[in-house]
Amino acid sequence: MNKLRENSALTGWLMVSPLAFVLLFFLVLPIFLIVVVSFWRATEFSIIPAFEWDNYAFLFGSPVTYTVFFNTFKYAFVTWVCTLLIGFTVAYYLAFHIRSLTWQIALFLLCTIPFWTSNIIRMISWIPFLGRNGIANSTLISWGVIDEPVEWLLFSDFAVILAFVHLYTLFMVVPIFNTMMRIDKSLIEAARDAGANGAQILWNVIIPLTKPGIMIGTIFVVTLVMGDFITVRFMSGSQSANVGRLISNDIALLQYPSASATAIILLLTVLLVIGTMLRFVDIRKEL
């Protein structure tokens, strides 16, 4: 036992062995298998081991693929802009305008509670608001803004983005708030003493110091949106598609090899995006 303690590498390995086991069996092996299956052939009823590039050739040869990837990036970008603006503002308010820690924690919790409830229910809950006879339409009609119900509120790209922003803004608020709380308040006082106005302090002091939090939030939002299939399907009424939906459609048709090929391309895209972002921030330091 004493020898064991001295050998810190062995202790480390023992301590992470359950973690490594889970990641090996439910992350590494599955990804490996997806890579393998992406080269297989599918018949109507089964999948046959093979090594052929047909699935990739078909994927890159189809114009649908490019539209769908473009859609995916579009959703990711628009959602990113919206969540960043809203998330930053909320975090800024909580970190710099709320003066007592108790209130900060209370309001912060108020923002985080919806995160712990069901995403599907939160999507469903937009129906009475956005529907043809929903609250939004009837309010706009009673205000005289529009004459008849707007059709594009529910089951449209607008609804998809709205749902993404609704579900994922929190992933921006939390890391940005976390970094802002660590900013030394005397830096802001120093800036003020040196004659900076509010906007200058925000732009030249707070935003640069908040960048790591923004980066972490961005990683969360971008990956969640790029990997999503359920929000797009539900909120667009199956009228729009992103890569996740392409994969889930193939799965529903039992076309596992082609689903796997698409999945691999999606994974590579996401990892490329994240890898680029990680060059600008050291996650472990910023936690």
Place this chain on the structure above:
Amino acid sequence: MEPRPRSFYLLTAFFALFILFLYGPTITIGILSFQGEGGGLTFPMRGVSLYWFYDLFEQQAVGDIWGSFRRSFTLGLMVMVVTVVVSVMGGLAFRKKFPGSNILFYLIVTSLVIPSILISLGVGLLFSQSGLDVHWSTSGFGSQLTWTLPFGLLIMFAVFNRFDKSYEEAARDLGASPWQTLRHVVLPIIAPSLIGVALFGFTLSYDEFARTLLTSGSYNTLPLEIYGMTTNVTSPVLYALGTLTTLFSLLIIGAFLAFALLANRRRAKAGSDAGKGLL
């Protein structure tokens, strides 16, 4: 105190709108679930009744809601326990560098950013190709851990980044063994954050959809059951179910928060025995 700048009031209004945005829809379906018998999916309310809740309890045509709730609850508890234990062990191990720790760290990040549908697809393939049956308590359980463990570990990393090592050194100087240090010094200090990890573990599992889609087998978990309902149920019974699950989630969150508050208070009271002596 200096007077509030004008931006404060603007931002307060913005924050209030944000909270309305977050909670408004959920509150709306909460109200609409009390829709009268002839009511539809939107306003106006046609009377107020508990009709749709009764409907939920009686009508078996909408599926196996109670069975799926039991499964989700059990699975949530399983994931919660494993997430807490494995995250603490991982967090402790990662305080020191060990060979392979970098690779493992990148695997954790990958697990966090990988699109959920890949886990679903990959684990589904893994089980079917090796001749195993997918089941919520095996393949579903493992798939959910790939989502809850990274969260648990990130929290633990954050906790240990702020951990004051001098407490451990003091314990060691007083002759405590490594196990005693862990049991009587480290664990009590990090205990409140473990409540947070447990909350994440349970709720992320309880609400998880994409990772269990292809890995839960023939018995659905609750989110899968609800998703199935959205395609074929178009009455407020959907809202009634939504309201009940949300209430249940709020109950769980409330319990965890109350527990955390209590633990903090107890710690504040019992934290220092300075001057009391050890007699």
